[in-house]
Amino acid sequence: MQCRLQPVATAMQLAANAGIRYVFAVLAILVAVVLQQTLDAHFSPLPPYIMFYPAVIIVAAIANSGPGLFTTLLSSVYAGYFILPPHGSFRIEHTGDIIGMLIFAVTGVMVSVLAGGFHRKRAREKKLSEQSLRRSEDHFRILGEGVKGYAIYMLDRDGTVVSWTAVAEQLKGWPEHEVLGKNFSLFFTAEAVDSGRPRQILEIARAEGSFHEEIERVRKDGSHFWAAITLTALRGEGAQPQGYAVLARDISERKQAERDIAASRSQLLSIVNSALDAIVAVDSAQRIVLFNPAAETMFGYSASDIIGQPIERLIPHRFHGVHAGHLRNFAAEGVASRNMEDLGTLSGRRSNGDEFPLEASISQGETEGGQLFTAILRDITQRRRAEAHQSLLLGELAHRVKNTLAVVQSIAAQTHRFSRPEDFYITFCGRLEALGNANDLLTSSEWEGATLADIITFSFAPYSVQGMVERWTTEGPRIWLAPNEAVTLSLVFHEMITNAVKFGALSDANGKIGINWKLTSEDAIPAVTIHWREYNGPAVNPPTRRGFGSKLLERAITHEFNGDMKNDFHSAGFECMVRLPLSAKVRVQT
Amino acid sequence: MIAEPTDRMLTILIVEDESMIGMLLEDLLQECACRVVGPANSVAQSIALIETGGMALDGAFLDINLRGEFVYPVADALLARNVPFMFITGNATYGIDPRYGAVRTLKKPFMASAIERAVKYFAEQRGSF
Numbered sequence: 001m002q003c004r005l006q007p008v009a010t011a012m013q014l015a016a017n018a019g020i021r022y023v024f025a026v027l028a029i030l031v032a033v034v035l036q037q038t039l040d041a042h043f044s045p046l047p048p049y050i051m052f053y054p055a056v057i058i059v060a061a062i063a064n065s066g067p068g069l070f071t072t073l074l075s076s077v078y079a080g081y082f083i084l085p086p087h088g089s090f091r092i093e094h095t096g097d098i099i100g101m102l103i104f105a106v107t108g109v110m111v112s113v114l115a116g117g118f119h120r121k122r123a124r125e126k127k128l129s130e131q132s133l134r135r136s137e138d139h140f141r142i143l144g145e146g147v148k149g150y151a152i153y154m155l156d157r158d159g160t161v162v163s164w165t166a167v168a169e170q171l172k173g174w175p176e177h178e179v180l181g182k183n184f185s186l187f188f189t190a191e192a193v194d195s196g197r198p199r200q201i202l203e204i205a206r207a208e209g210s211f212h213e214e215i216e217r218v219r220k221d222g223s224h225f226w227a228a229i230t231l232t233a234l235r236g237e238g239a240q241p242q243g244y245a246v247l248a249r250d251i252s253e254r255k256q257a258e259r260d261i262a263a264s265r266s267q268l269l270s271i272v273n274s275a276l277d278a279i280v281a282v283d284s285a286q287r288i289v290l291f292n293p294a295a296e297t298m299f300g301y302s303a304s305d306i307i308g309q310p311i312e313r314l315i316p317h318r319f320h321g322v323h324a325g326h327l328r329n330f331a332a333e334g335v336a337s338r339n340m341e342d343l344g345t346l347s348g349r350r351s352n353g354d355e356f357p358l359e360a361s362i363s364q365g366e367t368e369g370g371q372l373f374t375a376i377l378r379d380i381t382q383r384r385r386a387e388a389h390q391s392l393l394l395g396e397l398a399h400r401v402k403n404t405l406a407v408v409q410s411i412a413a414q415t416h417r418f419s420r421p422e423d424f425y426i427t428f429c430g431r432l433e434a435l436g437n438a439n440d441l442l443t444s445s446e447w448e449g450a451t452l453a454d455i456i457t458f459s460f461a462p463y464s465v466q467g468m469v470e471r472w473t474t475e476g477p478r479i480w481l482a483p484n485e486a487v488t489l490s491l492v493f494h495e496m497i498t499n500a501v502k503f504g505a506l507s508d509a510n511g512k513i514g515i516n517w518k519l520t521s522e523d524a525i526p527a528v529t530i531h532w533r534e535y536n537g538p539a540v541n542p543p544t545r546r547g548f549g550s551k552l553l554e555r556a557i558t559h560e561f562n563g564d565m566k567n568d569f570h571s572a573g574f575e576c577m578v579r580l581p582l583s584a585k586v587r588v589q590t
Numbered sequence: 591m592i593a594e595p596t597d598r599m600l601t602i603l604i605v606e607d608e609s610m611i612g613m614l615l616e617d618l619l620q621e622c623a624c625r626v627v628g629p630a631n632s633v634a635q636s637i638a639l640i641e642t643g644g645m646a647l648d649g650a651f652l653d654i655n656l657r658g659e660f661v662y663p664v665a666d667a668l669l670a671r672n673v674p675f676m677f678i679t680g681n682a683t684y685g686i687d688p689r690y691g692a693v694r695t696l697k698k699p700f701m702a703s704a705i706e707r708a709v710k711y712f713a714e715q716r717g718s719f
Contacts, residue, residue: 395685402680403611406698410614417617484657488609556609559631585657 021063025071028055033078048083048097049075049104056108065116072108076101154234155244159184159202162243171227171250173220184246187217189224205231206241214251226255277376284371286311286327298358298379300351316349327373330362337363348377356381400447407435407487418548430462434494437461438487450486451589452479452528456515459493463501471506476517479528482585488556495549496532496576503543504534504574511537511573519588526582527563534573542569561586600712603650604629605636605664606678607657611698615651615678618700622709632656636664640671649712650675651696654685662687674715676708 032051040046052075060068080090084097092098151168153161160183164176172179172187179186185198192198192215205211210232217227228249233241272279278295282288287310291303299306299314306313315323330338339361348358359378364371415428437458441450456474481489497506505511517530534540543550550567553576557565561580568575580586602624606612612629619626627647630636633656640647650668652661654677661677668675676694677686686695696708 399680399685402698403608406614406680406700407608407610409699410610413614413617414610482657484608491610551613552609555613559612559629560607560609562631583657 018066021067022070024063025059025067025074028059029071029074029078031055032075036083048079048100052079052104053107057111060108060112060115061118064119065112068112068115069109072105072112075108076105079104149249151246151248153179153246153248155184155202155231155246157202157241157243159198159244161186168248171219171248172217178220189216189218192216201229201231202244205233205244209233214255217248225250226252275376277378279374279376280311280314281372281374282311283369283373284331286324286373288313289369289372290374295377298350298377299348314348316347316355319347330373331364331371335364337361348379357384404435404439408432411435411491414548414552418551430498431491431494433462434459434490435487438490441490442483442486447483449480449482452476452481452489452517452530455481455486455489456493459490459497463497463506468506471511472513472515474515476515476528476530477519478589479517480587480589485561485585488560492553492556495552499549500534500537500574504540505537508538511535519582520579522579527579528582528586528588530576530578530580532574532576532578534575537573539571540569540574600624600648600709600716601627601646602709602712603627603636603639603647603673603675605631605650605656605661606653607631607655608653611653611678615700618702618705619709622705624709633659633661633663636661637667640664640667640673647671647673648716649673649708651678651708652676653678660687662690665690665693674712676711 029052032055036046036051039051052071055075056068056071059071077090080092080101081088084092084094084101086093092101149167149171151171152165153168154163156162160181161179164174164179168179169175174186183198185193188198201211201213210230212228212230214226214228216224217229218224228251230247232245232247234243234245235241272290272292275292275294278298279290279292280288280295281290288307291301291306293303296302301313311323312320346358346360347355349355357380359380360375362373362375364373366372411431412428415424415431419427438450438455441454441458442448453474453476460469460472500506500511500513505513512535514533514535515530516533517528520527520529522529553565557563557578557580562583563578563580565576565578582588600623602619604612604615604619604626606615606629609629612631616626616629627639628636630639636652647668650664650673652664652668652675654661665675676696677690678698679686679695680698686693694708694711696704
């Protein structure tokens with residue numbers, strides 16, 4: 001409706017303007033006539049157009065070409081009728097007057113046309129400038145209100161707010177009338193104001209032309225928000241800025257998102273950094289992009305040295321091709337993760353070149369930076385060692401059990417061969433007990449070996465009862481024997497003790513046994529020489545037939561220990577010298 | 591009467607460092623009508639018996655571990671003389687150098703039938719040389 005009425009209103013306005021302009025022309029002519037009449041009375045005769053020339057010029061200049069031409073016409077009519085003779089008639093007597101009128105008319109038309117051109121030019125310029133103004137106003141409105149979330153306002157050179165927009169009000173909470181004329185320090189936090197931040201910012205913007213920062217700002221209700229602020233100095237003619245345009249945007253959401261990301265990133269980092277397993281990530285070019293502290297310890301590289309390096313640095317040379325193939329296949333399969341156990345034993349390479357077995361799982365995922373492969377690695381050197389040790393122990397155990405069974409088999413065979421059938425069971429069990437005692441002794445030292453003193457004491461165990469223990473003595477340096485030697489010597493002592501109980505010093509109530517050993521070096525062979533001496537007992541006779549005991553004694557000492565021995569069946573008691581050369585299996589314990 | 595070579599008494603070397611086991615094996619072989627050489631308790635002693643014993647060996651039982659020393663040099667010396675031998679072991683293959691994987695083993699404890707089979711094996715080997 002407003003649009004339809006617009007042309008009518010403009011026409012009416014134009015008509016009104018035209019009326020006024022022609023009235024102005026008539027008034028100018030009237031003034032000219034009055035001045036003509038008045039001056040003519042004193043300075044007759046005046047040139048007929050002396051007052052009309054100025055009237056035409058003034059009217060044309062002020063009221064444009066139409067009223068100018070109108071004034072020219074009306075002035076000519078008036079002059080022709082009233083001024084030029086004969087008066088009171090349009091007839092003109094003198095040819096000179098006709099020429100004068102023509103000159104006036106031509107001059108008036110020319111002045112009016114010139115004035116018209118001048119007026120049109122001015123009107124055009126005015127129109128252009130109005131359009132341009134309208135355009136810049138539109139721009140400002142679009143900037144100020146059309147751009148969502150951007151508050152635009154202006155400050156003068158001291159920081160006083162001189163313009164404000166709806167978005168600015170929306171953002172900061174103050175309506176226009178409350179901020180206009182106030183200093184922009186209103187928008188700063190109290191601490192920022194105390195530290196003189198608003199003035200600093202203006203100074204920087206003045207010196208550098210603009211200033212940008214992301215900072216906490218205050219709303220009218222006192223709440224804080226994060227804003228991205230850009231100040232641009234507006235320079236006029238001079239070097240000093242006339243004011244500043246401020247562009248402010250609420251970035252609280254982005255800041256919160258950034259804080260969330262930072263928090264989750266630091267959480268993730270703390271997990272990665274505190275993990276006991278090594279975590280290594282590579283990009284699609286197989287270059288290391290992540291290397292946690294456990295990986296640093298495992299491989300002996302610092303993260304700063306290894307990041308950016310190819311993953312091959314961590315893999316033994318001979319596996320380079322294999323590894324690249326694995327990774328290609330894994331990428332091609334597109335499986336998210338995989339335990340690497342099904343790839344067999346993997347090997348890592350430390351910075352010092354050492355290889356070590358490792359267990360790994362690998363996962364892949366797309367990130368903004370492209371494909372990322374993450375491997376979680378565990379050094380299984382210790383576990384492998386423990387497994388190997390365990391398997392060794394199990395093998396040894398099986399071997400020892402079978403060996404012991406063979407020894408038992410041998411004891412049974414020898415007992416069967418040398419004993420009367422009715423004695424077999426008792427004799428066999430006694431020997432088995434000796435073997436068992438030797439095993440007990442060795443178990444207490446985890447099968448490392450046993451000392452000579454302990455072997456003798458254990459061999460006497462079946463007789464270690466009140467009234468008996470006082471009847472033997474042992475004395476000598478600490479001699480250590482390896483397990484097999486300890487078992488054999490236990491069986492030997494069992495036979496000697498059994499003989500002493502049956503026929504020797506322990507067969508009556510008074511006999512005693514002294515067992516002493518010392519280090520000797522007969523024939524330059526370092527050895528331990530054991531002296532077994534029975535005394536105070538019954539008189540003994542050499543045995544009539546050789547039994548298992550003497551066979552074992554002789555075999556064990558000469559064959560197993562490479563030693564020698566000498567038996568004496570004195571009437572005072574049995575005496576035996578046994579020499580065991582020192583070796584890795586028989587040695588002085590320090 | 592002319593004795594066939596197979597009827598001749600077999601001469602068997604025993605290399606075993608544990609006296610009790612050596613004694614047992616000796617008894618068992620004697621029961622199988624074999625002549626026993628040894629038991630030797632070290633590599634040096636065994637080699638000495640093989641090289642200078644002056645006896646033609648028909649077979650040997652070798653304990654693998656002799657007081658921490660491996661018996662393999664003895665095995666090599668026997669191989670060089672084409673003397674068949676068997677390892678004495680608690681386990682089937684435990685601790686045997688893979689190079690000697692084809693060598694037969696005599697398992698502890700010793701079954702009478704196993705000893706008989708072993709002696710028969712040595713007798714057959716003698717026939718083939």
